[in-house]
Amino acid sequence: MNFLDALHISSSGLTAQRLRMNLISSNLANINTTRTQQGGPYKRKQAVFAAQTDRQSFGNMLKSQMAGKSSEVRVVGIVDDPRLAKSKYDPQHPDADKNGYVVMPNVNLIEEMVDMISATRSYEANVTAVKATKNMALKALEIGR
Secondary structure (H helix, E strand, O other), X not given: OOHHHHHHHHHHHHHHHHHHHHXXXXXXXXXXXXXXXXXXXXXXXXXXXXXXXXXXXXXXXXXXXXXXXXXXXXXXXXXXXXXXXXXXXXXXXXXXXXOOEEEEOOOOHHHHHHHXXXXXXXXXXXXXXXXXXXXXXXXXXXXXX
């Protein structure tokens, strides 16, 4: 693997984690949103990541896998969390039903904070990999002097 491949893989990880942080921020901002344009409460969003190689023929893909060529991280989709929304008793709320229950979003503050810490650590790991790659390239240039 050359330096540019390493930088490309790390930068794809940085982009994926940035999108993940944006989704977490959106989830936290809508933790109390009971009415959306689609109707009903806000639904928690999650990013789906996958390793992806450049689009190439089957033969070339097989050769690159046999050579141990790494893949980059791609966001293949943003999905709604399938868990059911929570009901909360609040008869004074404008969106309460006839029994006084309000359907709240399926966003859990603690879970979002854990995801945020995980995304931050993954982002930091990719930044460290970029710095290490840069330092190796600089050392290689010094050897050539």
